[in-house]
Amino acid sequence: MQDTFVFSSCFKPYIESLLKEKRQAGYQYDTAEYMLHRFDCFCVEHGITEAVVIKKLSDQWGELRDTEGKITQTGRISVLRQLCLYMQASGIQCYIPRSFNHKSGSIAYVLTKEEITSFFEQVDAYRPALGSAVFLRLSLEYKVLFRLILCCGLRVSEARKLCLDTVDMKNGILKICHSKGSNDRLVYMSDDLRKLCIEYRNLIETRFHITSKWFFPARDPQKVFEVASIGRQFQRSWGKVPYAGNQLSHPTVHSLRHTFVVRRMNQWMQEGIRLEEMMPYLSKYLGHSSVDDTFYYYHLVESSFKIIREKDVSSDMIIPEAEDSEHEE
Numbered sequence: 001m002q003d004t005f006v007f008s009s010c011f012k013p014y015i016e017s018l019l020k021e022k023r024q025a026g027y028q029y030d031t032a033e034y035m036l037h038r039f040d041c042f043c044v045e046h047g048i049t050e051a052v053v054i055k056k057l058s059d060q061w062g063e064l065r066d067t068e069g070k071i072t073q074t075g076r077i078s079v080l081r082q083l084c085l086y087m088q089a090s091g092i093q094c095y096i097p098r099s100f101n102h103k104s105g106s107i108a109y110v111l112t113k114e115e116i117t118s119f120f121e122q123v124d125a126y127r128p129a130l131g132s133a134v135f136l137r138l139s140l141e142y143k144v145l146f147r148l149i150l151c152c153g154l155r156v157s158e159a160r161k162l163c164l165d166t167v168d169m170k171n172g173i174l175k176i177c178h179s180k181g182s183n184d185r186l187v188y189m190s191d192d193l194r195k196l197c198i199e200y201r202n203l204i205e206t207r208f209h210i211t212s213k214w215f216f217p218a219r220d221p222q223k224v225f226e227v228a229s230i231g232r233q234f235q236r237s238w239g240k241v242p243y244a245g246n247q248l249s250h251p252t253v254h255s256l257r258h259t260f261v262v263r264r265m266n267q268w269m270q271e272g273i274r275l276e277e278m279m280p281y282l283s284k285y286l287g288h289s290s291v292d293d294t295f296y297y298y299h300l301v302e303s304s305f306k307i308i309r310e311k312d313v314s315s316d317m318i319i320p321e322a323e324d325s326e327h328e329e
Helices: 012-024 030-045 055-062 070-089 113-125 133-152 156-160 191-206 227-238 254-270 275-286 296-308
Strands: 173-176 185-188
Touching: 012 030, 012 070, 030 055, 030 070, 030 275, 055 070, 113 133, 113 227, 133 156, 133 191, 133 227, 133 254, 156 227, 185 275, 254 275, 254 296
Parallel strands: none
Antiparallel strands: 173 185
16 A cells, blocks of 8 residues: 555645644544545546635535445545635635534544543442342343443444354354444454353353343343443443543443544554554444545544543453352342
């Protein structure tokens, strides 16, 4: 893969100057460079010869395409917006496209190391008010379910719909079937997470005597976990952490997936690994239909980099030693 992109449109000097300024400020900016190169090619293809972004050009570039979702569209618009703001600061009057499309004005939440530790302390400390076997079993399932989402970057739907025959606990491989975009894929677990899953399933079968095709059986073992139930348990645990209520936005279960991706990208940035080179692999791992869908997470990295750059998430921080908590009964 080439080290740098070659720009050839009339916007070339402004794009190259923006990239230089961003990197001098400490940003890796590799994925943004990729998207700016796409915009550069777009301008050449459409015969744009004047280096001024007008509303028509912005609307054409920002139009939702048949093969993409809102997240991808948002990423493309955001990069053009940065270029327009830079050009305007340089004295070039440009149309400034609107910022991110968002449903409620909120941005994705990325948990810090301290928040993750505190959250799982509450998850592990949870004791259901009703001490029946079914509720004790469900409390055990949440401990593993949330860790699987965070450590593997799974979608909530993918984690809750795991079946016994799609979890290879011997080799630590999850087969994600019929996920978003119908892209089946394999996800690999760390060894300590694999061992946790083995211990969890042993308890499900020997202590609770559950027979089900689901890896995380619901209250009715023949049914799959409901999204609402998972969300309520997440909020119940989050509400007890000391950080709850201190932020303008609040995490959801999906924030665990966001956190996995952002921290992985942040680690690559710290190690000097070009995100441009890793994006295809990360995109496939996440089950995205294109690299452009993964581009959304770059903005999360850029916005949260100062918060998490000195923090590191490792599985041993949240994966407990095996224990058969008979005292719960």
